[in-house]
Amino acid sequence: MSDAEVEAASLAALAQAEAACTRCPLYRDATQVVPGEGHRQARMMVVGEQPGDREDLAGRPFVGPAGRLFDAALAEAEIPSDRVFVTNAVKHFKFERRGKRRLHSRPNAGDIDRCNWWLGQERKLVAPAVLVAMGATAVRSLLGKPASISSLRGEAIRLEDGTQMVATVHLSYLLRIRDADARESERAGFIADLRRGWGLAKG
Ligand code: URA
Numbered sequence: 169m170s171d172a173e174v175e176a177a178s179l180a181a182l183a184q185a186e187a188a189c190t191r192c193p194l195y196r197d198a199t200q201v202v203p204g205e206g207h208r209q210a211r212m213m214v215v216g217e218q219p220g221d222r223e224d225l226a227g228r229p230f231v232g233p234a235g236r237l238f239d240a241a242l243a244e245a246e247i248p249s250d251r252v253f254v255t256n257a258v259k260h261f262k263f264e265r266r267g268k269r270r271l272h273s274r275p276n277a278g279d280i281d282r283c284n285w286w287l288g289q290e291r292k293l294v295a296p297a298v299l300v301a302m303g304a305t306a307v308r309s310l311l312g313k314p315a316s317i318s319s320l321r322g323e324a325i326r327l328e329d330g331t332q333m334v335a336t337v338h339l340s341y342l343l344r345i346r347d348a349d350a351r352e353s354e355r356a357g358f359i360a361d362l363r364r365g366w367g368l369a370k371g
Pocket of ligand 1: 216217218219220223228229230231232234235339
């Protein structure tokens with residue numbers, strides 16, 4: 169059994185083990201691993217896709233433009249950010265170099281499935297009642313198979329371990345919408361999904 173397969177006893181130990189991960193090739197080009205962070209016994213865990221450029225440099229999830237949008241949405245949903253745990257389905261930044269720029273590259277099924285071990289470890293340690301899956305990558309990781317957000321949205325799915333999953337769109341989708349009305353309506357839907365998750369988490 170390699171170090172990367174030993175179950176960690178704490179989030180700090182888990183972050184150390186993640187930093188040594190070579191399960192997939194993404195560690196080679198990324199600056200560092202980006203572990204999840206937040207309340208150690210959060211009732212709600214929010215799962216994104218993968219760290220972006222800013223997160224890769226900072227070593228922390230959701231610190232770039234998507235993170236600012238997320239923080240504003242949490243505030244609007246009246247969810248205290250310090251009661252939530254935020255993480256990603258894939259823990260290293262996957263990108264393509266274009267000159268000096270590093271362009272986000274979508275994780276494939278293999279990247280997601282290999283990194284699922286770490287998300288599973290975070291879930292065991294934090295033991296949230298509710299998982300909010302933001303986007304198709306998070307959904308694939310949590311369900312172990314692909315499913316469309318539109319087919320899952322609006323209901324809570326009970327996973328094998330009893331955790332409830334609420335699926336919603338990814339923040340990068342919201343950031344890409346150019347039309348102001350469409351963006352506002354999608355943002356409102358996203359906030360409603362966060363509220364649904366939080367309502368379930370509070371029991
Ligand atoms: N998008 C994500 O899915 N995760 C991050 O940490 C940042 C942006």
